[in-house]
Amino acid sequence: MLRGLATLVCFQGIGEAVVYLSDMPIPGPVIGMVLLFATLQLTGTETPEWLGETGHFMIRWLSLMFLPACTGLFFLPDITTDQWLPIIGAMFLGTLLTMAASGYLMHRLMPDPDGDSQ
Amino acid sequence: MTSVLTTLTLFALTGAAFFIAFTLYRASHARPAIQALLHPLVVGPLLVTGVLLLTGVSYSHYRQANSPFFYLLGTATVALAIPLHQQFHHIRRLARPLLTTLLFGASFAVISALGIAWLLGGNSETLVSLAPKSVTTPIALGIAEKVGGLQGLTAGVVVFTGVIGAILGPLLFSKLGIRDDRIIGFVTGICAHGVGTTRAFEISSRCGAFSSLGLGMTGALTALILPWLILWWF
Incomplete structure (x- = not known):
């Protein structure tokens, strides 16, 4: 679980770095997603269990993570x-x-x- | 000291609101239509808003205290690569219908939203905030931030779009005579992202798998193309 999370954060960081260095108008995590996808495709067909578990956990609790962002809808003065x-x-x-x-x-x-x- | 305490309380508020909303959502399992309306992302933000208004805490203060969640949204975006990789054999087998529907659906979602909003008198800030409406929230927020939309508006619009798709989607498909759960799943994933995907997993696990496939592919495609288009257009 921790290993999976570390891997995801690592790819997120690489994505952010790529965007920062290249000045692309694309969110860093999306670059991280593309890179992780490419890595998985290139290294083999089976997703390692520890990574699959973390991934499903993150997607399952996605609603909790975007709750603070959604609250912003009620605070739009402009x-x-x-x-x-x-x-x-x-x-x-x-x-x-x-x-x-x-x-x-x-x-x-x-x-x-x-x-x-x- | 007080500020640390406030920060922790505001952080815990998110967890508490989510717990209450999630329990309510679970409890309404018997009535799918009502359950979709009681999605944690509808009830949760309402609870937080109520508490903030009652206690007089500003949203920016709350947002700052909850910044770890904003970071984790990015981490979850990276995690979308995993179901995409696991479902990839479907893409190979059904490449033509999937990719054609993806390209059509993802662009039609943006064009129809912008066209309708423009006809009804939307200004350019509204249009930019609406453009990523069918993309899963973490990616949509990233896009809105990049192209100068209103993040709060984008977040709300995305969630509301998901709720509309999740409630009315199954009804619409049965009216159209579409019963193939791969189609229902994939189109729900394209149009109604995470909220729709939760609903799709209730229909069947294959429906859910196709929905996460649609969600991931739309997210990647829109995130890679839309920012360039908006910067070029406005």
């Missing part, structure tokens, strides 16, 4: 009231349209539609 309609409209309509369109597209593209859906 949003004027006329911006709420575009924000809410984009979230509802945009999300439903995207889900319907992508679902329909993938449904058409699947080689064995509904073949073994359970």
Whole structure:
């Protein structure tokens, strides 16, 4: 668990360093993710158990980690009231349209539609 | 001394709010529609906001005390490489439908959000904050920070998008006659990220696996491309 966490933090640090040095507009942890993915792909097919465990633990408790960030939604002094309609409209309509369109597209593209859906 | 104590209390507040919200979420298991509304990321922030308003503590103070969580968000982002690696054999086998749907869905999510917001009178700051709405929160926050969006707005928009997708998604798919849990999972992961993925794991484990695949791929794709596009456009 600790070994897995250390590995993840290490890749995060490398990602941050790459972004800092190259001045890319990409978040450092994303570079870390790409690098970890590449490392896993290149070193073998099996994920080490200690790393898989840590990874699932982190993803499982993701909600706890972004709770403080989400609280920020209720403290936005600089949003004027006329911006709420575009924000809410984009979230509802945009999300439903995207889900319907992508679902329909993938449904058409699947080689064995509904073949073994359970 | 007092400030150390305040910092620790504000840090513990996050844990307590999450514990209460998570217990409530678990307890509502029998009613999926209500449960989605009671997601820990809906109830938790409401609880914290209530306490902060009652005690008169500013959000920036609370945020500072909870900075370890902001760092861990980045660590969790790195961890997304793991399910991506473990599910990679699916990508090989279903490369064409998965990649086509990913490219279409991820760009359609950004374009439709920006188009609708623009039509309804959104200003450029709103548009920039909305753009990463379908990406999982840690990545979305990183993007918002990079391109000058409002982080608080982005965080809220992402969570709300996830809740909408998780509640209305299954309904929408049954209306469209789509029953393949690989499609439901993958599209939910593209559009409704972590919140949707939690829901997808309730449908079936394969649905959840495809959802985390969609979440990871959308996150990586959007994070790698969107910042360049926004900087170029605005």
